[in-house]
Amino acid sequence: MGKKIRVLIIDDSASVxxxxxxxxxxxxAIEVIGTASDPFMAAKRIQEDIPDVITLDVEMPRMDGITFLRKIMAQRPIPVVMCSSLTEAGSETLLQALEAGAVDIIVKPRIGAADYLAESGMRICEVVKSAAQARIGSGRSARRPVGGASPQAKLTADAVLPPPTGKAMARTTEMVVCVGASTGGTEALREMLEQLPGNAPGIVIVQHMPEKFTAAFARRLNGLCEMEIKEAEDGDTVLRGHVLIAPGDRHMLLERQGARYYVSVKSGPLVSRHRPSVDVLFRSAARSAGANAMGVIMTGMGDDGARGMEEMHQAGALTIAQDEASSVVFGMPKEAIARGGVDRIVPLDQIAREILAQDRRR
Incomplete structure (x- = not known):
């Protein structure tokens, strides 16, 4: 067993x-070193004992979580995971937290809901372990991975994907860009999408986020980027100049009917400990689009997307991985590279250029 990840919990609710x-x-792999009911108590605890990760409530007395987060990032950057109720209004605030330097988001566990708690508990622990490996602060100095617990058993995308119907259809004039990201992905996606023109190829994205937050994330990006961006709905067509983001707590598959690509949004079990899962999207793209697709795997912990990217590569798709230097957590890209499914490894600021270059080549 390696060194445990030391966590400080800040929330005004004693039950939470x-x-x-x-x-x-x-x-x-995790040790809770203390709790605090507000940022002032937390500041005293941090002076005595610096945690590896902080979980931080948004709404608290005396000082709100966003203000405290900004103070932490300015004075002594520590990986912070924001903790919020599952509300549309709260999701807008949490996007501000991600902009201010928070690593990720978790939803407050529903007390007394055993089934929900078991699944949400898995995500909470995964997010905290991802945060412990995140590169934060202006220097983005790498953090040494801590914790030595074996990963829990995982379902593969076969649990969600329909049986294969044969080879992907022949190359068409349009390509579809499939993107997967997790920890650090919200800001990485913003940076990439802001570089793309309004007539860029259609893009489908899986970003690991809780339910409710993906809609607010899509609205925020839509206001910043030239492309039209929305949370995906079942049956949405993939169109040039448009971006579809998988809704939190739902898998998204790429499907094809004639010359039309569209998405199927469905429930199902966690795949690679996630819902939505990058593997589900990538493997469906390999089957439905083949060489018409392009795969992009970005910052995030774990191996979700690695198998799917390998299948896309084998089906003739061009596959791109974000490089280590520009990744907040170089987990998902590293695993995809290790499986041999990556054609090119590029910095974040060059991914948009690769997409446009591939579009011109076609």
Whole structure:
């Protein structure tokens, strides 16, 4: 067993502090070193003992979580995971937190809901472990991975994908860009999409985010980028100049009917410990689009998307991985590279250029 990830929980609700403590303490790679009911108590705890990761409530007395987050990032950057209720209004605030330097988002566990708690508890622990490996602050100095617990058993995308119907259809004039990202992906996606013109190829994205937050994320990007961006709905057509983002807590598959590509949005089990799963999108793209697709895997912890990218590569798609230097967490790209499914490894600021170059080549 390696060194445990030391976590400080900041929340004004005693019941939430207790539940989060129980969830995190159940993971052998995590140790809760303390709790605080507001940022002032938390500041004193941090002076005494610096945690590896902080979970931070948004709404608290005396000082709100966003203000405290900005102070942490300005004075002593520590990986911060924002914790919020599952509301549309809260999702807008949490996007501000991600802009201010938060690593990721978790939803407050529903106390007493055993089935929900088991699944949400898995995500909470995964996010905290990802945060512990994140590169934060202006220097983006790499953090040494901590914690030595074995990963939990995972379902593959076969649990969601329909049986294959044969080879992908022949090359068409349009290509579809399939993108997967996790920890650090919200800001990385913004940077990439802001560089693309309004007539860029159609893009479908899986970003690991909780339910409710993907709609607000899509609206934010739509206001910043030239392309039209929305949260995907079942049956949406993939069109040039448009971006579809998988809704939180739903898988998204790429399908084809004649010359038309569209997405199928469905429920299902966690795949690679995620819903939506990058593997589900990538493997469906390999089957439905083949060489008409382009795969892009970006910052994030774990191996979600690695198998799917390998299948896209084998089906003739061009595959791109974000490089280590520009990744907040070089987990998902690293695993995809290790499987041999990546054609090119490029910095974040060159991914948009690769997409446009491939479009011109076609």
């Amino acid at each position: 502090r207790q539940t989060l403590t129980s969830v995190l303490a159940a993971d052998p």
